[in-house]
Amino acid sequence: MDGNGRWAEQRGLSRLEGHIEGCKATRSVVKACVGLGVQVLSLYAFSAENWGRASDEVNGLMHLIEDALCEELDDLIGADIRFLASGRCCELPESLQRMLVGAEKRTADEDGMVLNLLINYGGRAEIVDATRALAYRVQAGEIAPEDITEQLLRECLYAPGLPDPDLLLRPGGEMRVSNFLLWEIAYAEIVVMPVLWPDFDGGHLIEAIVEYNARQRRFGGVPGVE
Numbered sequence: 350m351d352g353n354g355r356w357a358e359q360r361g362l363s364r365l366e367g368h369i370e371g372c373k374a375t376r377s378v379v380k381a382c383v384g385l386g387v388q389v390l391s392l393y394a395f396s397a398e399n400w401g402r403a404s405d406e407v408n409g410l411m412h413l414i415e416d417a418l419c420e421e422l423d424d425l426i427g428a429d430i431r432f433l434a435s436g437r438c439c440e441l442p443e444s445l446q447r448m449l450v451g452a453e454k455r456t457a458d459e460d461g462m463v464l465n466l467l468i469n470y471g472g473r474a475e476i477v478d479a480t481r482a483l484a485y486r487v488q489a490g491e492i493a494p495e496d497i498t499e500q501l502l503r504e505c506l507y508a509p510g511l512p513d514p515d516l517l518l519r520p521g522g523e524m525r526v527s528n529f530l531l532w533e534i535a536y537a538e539i540v541v542m543p544v545l546w547p548d549f550d551g552g553h554l555i556e557a558i559v560e561y562n563a564r565q566r567r568f569g570g571v572p573g574v575e
């Protein structure tokens with residue numbers, strides 16, 4: 350959800366006001382995804398690197414995410430959305446942790462779209478955490494080092510039950526991955542759009558999906574060769 354800061358700067362507003370506006374865009378994009386039958390939407394809300402920002406921006410973001418979840422929870426349930434939080438959540442403020450756990454519990458039986466919120470998330474940290482989990486299992490004698498496969502490591506990532514993303518959609522125009530779902534996006538199609546996140550809407554989402562649909566996915570193979 351990139352570009353909130355630039356959107357605010359262009360209008361002489363604070364970065365936090367950009368995030369507040371970004372939150373409104375998030376609401377409309379979640380609705381659009383449900384309407385389009387998207388199965389999983391992963392949103393990058395706060396990266397493990399974002400702690401380096403000014404403390405009022407960081408604190409403001411924490412409150413904003415907590416308030417947004419509190420306000421939207423009934424609507425998430427009403428739309429059959431299952432909520433998940435991915436990241437090192439134990440390092441977040443306690444009230445936010447409680448909110449995240451509560452939202453996961455209250456939506457656990459919903460069988461519509463999954464909304465996976467990446468918060469205090471880093472792709473490298475996720476791989477380190479999975480590696481540690483496997484190392485402990487080796488140390489405990491549960492598995493041997495030779496038992497470690499791509500599939501086993503995948504099962505130790507934060508959201509093992511979710512499929513790998515088909516489409517990585519980056520608003521804000523930056524041509525980089527920024528530590529987002531590094532393992533999971535190995536074969537994702539990347540669409541970068543210049544539109545800043547607060548301006549992003551369902552029409553932009555459809556534009557990205559049209560571009561995705563025009564791609565030929567080969568997963569390292571050659572078309573027509575079995």
Ligand code: FPP
Pocket residue numbers: 350351352353354355356364368371372375392393394395396399410413414415417418466521
């Ligand atoms: C990146 O823009 C955006 C963020 C770090 C925060 C995004 C979070 C939200 C919109 C809140 C969503 C909340 C819920 C509960 C779904 P940036 O600040 O890096 O923008 P810039 O590149 O223009 O500086």
